[in-house]
Amino acid sequence: MKGKDELIKIFSIRLRGILQRMDVDLEQLQEIRLRVDKPLMIAYGGREYFVAESGRISLDEASGYVVDKKELLETMEYIANYSLYAFEDELRQGFITIQGGHRVGVAGKIVMDGDKIKSVKYISFINVRLSHQIKGCAGEVLPYVIQGEEVCHTLIISPPRCGKTTLLRDMIRQLSNGTDYFPGITVGVVDERSEIGGAYLGVPQNDLGIRTDVLDCCPKAEGMMMLVRSMSPRIIAVDEIGDYGDIHAIETVLHCGCKLLATVHGSSIEDVKKKPLLQKLVLERIFERYVILHNHNQVGKVKAIFDARGTALYEGRGTGC
Template sequence: MKREEVIRLFPERIRKILQQADWNPQGLQEIRLRAGKPLILWQDGQEYFVAEQGFLTRHREQAYIVSQEEIRRTMETVGTYSLYAYEEELKQGFLTIQGGHRVGVAGKAIMEEQKVKGLSQISCINIRFAHQITGCADMVIPYVTEEGKLCHTLIISPPGCGKTTLLRDLVRQISDGWETFPGYTVGVVDERSEIGGSYQGIPQNDVGIRTDVLDCCSKAEGMVMLLRSMAPQVIAVDEIGNYEDIRAIEMTLNSGCKLLATVHGSSIDEIRKKPLLERLMKEHVFERYIILQKETAGQIGKVQEIYDERGTCLYQRQRSVC
């Protein structure tokens, strides 16, 4: 990602501020705009206010205040990168733009038959910048494959610890294959455009040469659609949890398809207490559990533990034997 790619998303005044500011595209995570509130930038896990003079600061009184007009003009700009699906994607509260970056919005919801039809009077924008960490799944690959076959795998992680990033790289490697492992056909249900980061239907992230991405589709419907139409050997989904997801997972397993999934949580014990997942765990559906955890505030999580289906610890960070 280049600085110019970021700066061009904003109206003239904010563009000039960001041109002067000392920020690193590789470490940039989010830029948040709220009408009448400070311009905020997240970089390397830290929050900064952006001053009108172009410097980053911790003092809110020095921050540039975003106007409602600048919110409107920013939406006009990002909308041109996604006009083909502007209204449809806004129903979900975000747009995905070129580069796989995600523009989240908040404002007044337009309701119809108890469903969100669209958003108007947008007053808050959160641009989350996509970063692919190629190779981040290297250390877990030996644990999620056994005798040349892939294991059903569940990644357990608190929010913001990198579970989607890890899942994406697992998909890439399993799809491409390597010398001792033939590549698998992978179907990705990308409900919030976070795995593939698709723009105009084309994944902007590298998800492998044998991967098919179903973008902006609910996980439950998407899994069934892929099974019927794309004959995947593996299905990958992010953040499972509701009843429909579990039913679709059971259909996936009955089809002989392997499953890669993530769920919010901090431990296996916590996941066992979730009624919908408890039965899957008792039946040893998942053959591997990967636990991610943050060590300190602002840090992306790291793999802490890996367990098999019976709860035997296969890996524990900083220890070679459990």
């Protein structure tokens, strides 16, 4: 992963030393979690580990370095460049996106203004979710998603931390740039939580291709409609669909002739059918392809690919993302 030094610099001085001493493959490092008066933890290769002051990682809770309030506040100062006020809009959504496209989630006391969130104060929990690009990881999936000269409406179904956003990102990049067997086409991305493009000051830090337009920090439903009206995309890509607004916007997008790439949490098509708002899309066979991921032994494995009728087109040889 590029930008290791840039990433380490957002932490307090003491935590920088601990993280610098960790002997891990940064491409497998998914999260770094800080909680006041709790052990320092990481998500690594699909598992959780505690980090000792020596930098050694283990499953032993007692070995974990305990993060105090001062270190967490110092970390927040570095993240926000000593001006949390400048990030007030992002904090209302519960995260800040930093250079490199990494997302810093925060939790603490919520301050309300009527029925709307005004701000977050007394921040006591930080989760740094690392942004990863694995170029080419969608290579084995794309032939199942492309049919002739068209892209199929595709839903990626995945449990948390199984690489769905990484797979979606590379699908966007390859479809935008074009491949040996498919010409590049215009893709519109609604990146509600800055996870797909990892935009910093409006510029995606991840490579989404040369024909891709991005709406960053925009609600999915509104963003899909904005792209249809203004950017003439052939494909619209969104992460983690599920609420009523998303479903209504999806129906409109389909009627406009756009193809859809989307993700949802779950382990199977049956899981998706249990979600009341998504059930209709499955039963009406709106999605032409379902890509199922899992993380058995390796993050981002493709378990299976099905067509709209539920017929298996591919069953896992362990393709990894």
